[in-house]
Amino acid sequence: QKEVEQNSGPLSVPEGAIASLNCTYSDRGSQSFFWYRQYSGKSPELIMSIYSNGDKEDGRFTAQLNKASQYVSLLIRDSQPSDSATYLCAVRTTSYGKLTFGQGTILTVHP
Amino acid sequence: DGGITQSPKYLFRKEGQNVTLSCEQNLNHDAMYWYRQDPGQGLRLIYYSQIVNDFQKGDIAEGYSVSREKKESFPLTVTSAQKNPTAFYLCAIQGRDTEAFFGQGTRLTVV
Numbered sequence: 001q002k003e004v005e006q007n008s009g010p011l012s013v014p015e016g017a018i019a020s021l022n023c024t025y026s027d028r029g030s031q032s033f034f035w036y037r038q039y040s041g042k043s044p045e046l047i048m049s050i051y052s053n054g055d056k057e058d059g060r061f062t063a064q065l066n067k068a069s070q071y072v073s074l075l076i077r078d079s080q081p082s083d084s085a086t087y088l089c090a091v092r093t094t095s096y097g098k099l100t101f102g103q104g105t106i107l108t109v110h111p
Numbered sequence: 112d113g114g115i116t117q118s119p120k121y122l123f124r125k126e127g128q129n130v131t132l133s134c135e136q137n138l139n140h141d142a143m144y145w146y147r148q149d150p151g152q153g154l155r156l157i158y159y160s161q162i163v164n165d166f167q168k169g170d171i172a173e174g175y176s177v178s179r180e181k182k183e184s185f186p187l188t189v190t191s192a193q194k195n196p197t198a199f200y201l202c203a204i205q206g207r208d209t210e211a212f213f214g215q216g217t218r219l220t221v222v
Binding site: 004032034041042043044045046049088090098099100101102103104 | 144146151152153154155156159169201203205208210211212213214215216218
């Protein structure tokens, strides 16, 4: 079993729709959870971080964390073509611990 | 201008040659990381350092070496023992209880 696993892609949604990206992790001691967006040929950039159970909203983005189910998700509302990218889920177990990444999900938003 | 700087952006290596990738930061972060990214595989940890003159192997350290003589610098050497070095290499910095920030990456190609 992979330590961090993301839903297989690619994911294609029409402009204006909600895109749902999912991630599961195996280490119950995980403390911090991150979503990164990566455009082709570029480095990852942080979109959201979440540390406690529940929802965290930032503009069109909502991160959801359920530690009991070992599940974290990212919702993108009113998807735009500029949201087309690879989305990486990352999990950390200790304060200075290394991040473990999922394999990424490619999202395409078509006009 | 603060941040994390990787150089060069593109690097070509001949068979049997060692090459060194540079990573410099001026944000005074203790922890620095090197990741490798191959298509469809997310990011995999090569080496990391949480303090000057100390570093640990990550998940795929074979064929790589690092040094941490200064807090600002964490160079990665890809040795001739690394048989499949073609990849996108990312350096990251991370503070205590914070997310990781990435440099712009170095794309290494074997010629």
